[in-house]
Amino acid sequence: MNEQYIILYANCIPVKGQSKSAIYDLQRNKIIDIPNDLYDFTHFFDTHNVSELYELGGAENYETVHEYIQFLIEEEVAFLVDKGQQKLFPTLDMIWDYPSQITNMILEISDLTFPVLNKIIEGIISLGCEHLYIRIRMEDPIEVLRTILHLLETAPVYSIVFEVELGVHQKIKNYETLIDNNNRVDTLFLLTNEIKKTNSKKIIFSTPKDFITRKERFFRVNISLFTEAQRHNVYFNRKLYIDKEGTIKNAPETKETFGKITDVSNDELYDIIKSPSFQKYWEINKDLITECKTCEYRYMCIDNRLPVLRENRTYSFETECKIKAVHTIED
Ligand code: SF4
Numbered sequence: 589m590n591e592q593y594i595i596l597y598a599n600c601i602p603v604k605g606q607s608k609s610a611i612y613d614l615q616r617n618k619i620i621d622i623p624n625d626l627y628d629f630t631h632f633f634d635t636h637n638v639s640e641l642y643e644l645g646g647a648e649n650y651e652t653v654h655e656y657i658q659f660l661i662e663e664e665v666a667f668l669v670d671k672g673q674q675k676l677f678p679t680l681d682m683i684w685d686y687p688s689q690i691t692n693m694i695l696e697i698s699d700l701t702f703p704v705l706n707k708i709i710e711g712i713i714s715l716g717c718e719h720l721y722i723r724i725r726m727e728d729p730i731e732v733l734r735t736i737l738h739l740l741e742t743a744p745v746y747s748i749v750f751e752v753e754l755g756v757h758q759k760i761k762n763y764e765t766l767i768d769n770n771n772r773v774d775t776l777f778l779l780t781n782e783i784k785k786t787n788s789k790k791i792i793f794s795t796p797k798d799f800i801t802r803k804e805r806f807f808r809v810n811i812s813l814f815t816e817a818q819r820h821n822v823y824f825n826r827k828l829y830i831d832k833e834g835t836i837k838n839a840p841e842t843k844e845t846f847g848k849i850t851d852v853s854n855d856e857l858y859d860i861i862k863s864p865s866f867q868k869y870w871e872i873n874k875d876l877i878t879e880c881k882t883c884e885y886r887y888m889c890i891d892n893r894l895p896v897l898r899e900n901r902t903y904s905f906e907t908e909c910k911i912k913a914v915h916t917i918e919d
Contacts (some may be wrong), residue, residue: 590638592668594657598680599811600665602627605884611665612678614811615809619888620663626656637671665745684815688716689825689861694840697724697732697834704850708830709739712855715861717828718746725753725832732764737770747774753796755778764788806911817873817887818904821895824869828861838866839896869895883912 596602596879599615602622609627609891636644638657645653646758669677673733685695695701701708712720726732729752738892740748750773760778768788778784780795786793829837832900836846836857846860860866872895874886885890891911
């Protein structure tokens with residue numbers, strides 16, 4: 589008789605999908621694919637001790653129950669406790685909030701936006717935006733990148749991702765030197781059709797064509813994203829986009845425009861962001877979207893398609909999901 593109870597670590601959260609499920613390990617930032625039967629099995633952990641779990645499965649499922657329990661313990665997503673000790677391990681609080689109106693921003697650097705970079709950075713600082721995605725489409729992108737890093741040196745920005753089209757004669761080494769020792773640069777996507785090599789862990793090469801479905805762009809497992817995804821669309825929520833013309837939008841994919849960054853003060857920018865039309869997509873989370881609500885990746889997916897409201901008051905997309913089919917999740 590084993591009268592102990594199996595419990596999942598609070599940071600290991602099972603999510604059911606249509607044909608399979610996943611356990612999100614929010615501390616180790618990884619995801620483990622599991623069969624739906626194992627997901628259903630976890631629902632008995634609160635009420636049945638280990639012996640009772642075997643009884644529940646019956647003699648014909650003895651091996652499966654054994655495999656499931658072993659698997660969860662070996663993967664370090666579950667552990668055994670004595671009766672009455674479960675309450676010592678509370679579940680995670682799923683409330684998400686953030687102390688700033690904008691958490692992430694996409695900025696396109698062009699001949700028009702580069703000269704007003706100082707003003708844009710002022711706006712970034714006043715909004716408390718900590719994560720930047722900067723797309724550079726200019727002659728001599730490496731010099732532009734260098735200038736941006738210099739201007740951001742004292743800004744309270746936590747992470748920066750760059751997307752740059754690599755010029756034909758540019759050396760990778762120059763990029764490595766610039767970004768490898770800069771702790772705030774998270775990733776540099778270098779778009780090129782040539783085959784290139786790098787020793788840098790921060791540089792990811794892609795052809796412009798393949799870039800659209802790269803896993804690094806769409807899947808992130810962490811507690812902040814998981815909790816935000818419970819009630820928000822994590823792609824559109826608290827995002828600001830400034831395009832190459834300086835036009836203010838929620839995201840590249842949204843149609844509504846809100847003037848030019850060169851024409852608005854920081855106070856006016858704040859009012860724009862607070863408006864319901866700017867925040868139109870922020871709360872359309874994946875649980876409200878027909879195609880996504882049965883997908884096990886719905887709390888880690890930063891899919892950027894625009895949800896469309898249908899007559900039956902549900903949301904769906906106008907194009908098919910390409911991300912799920914392309915990626916095998918486990919690293
Ligand atoms: S966009 Fe695709 S991968 Fe993402 S949650 Fe929806 S169905 Fe899943």
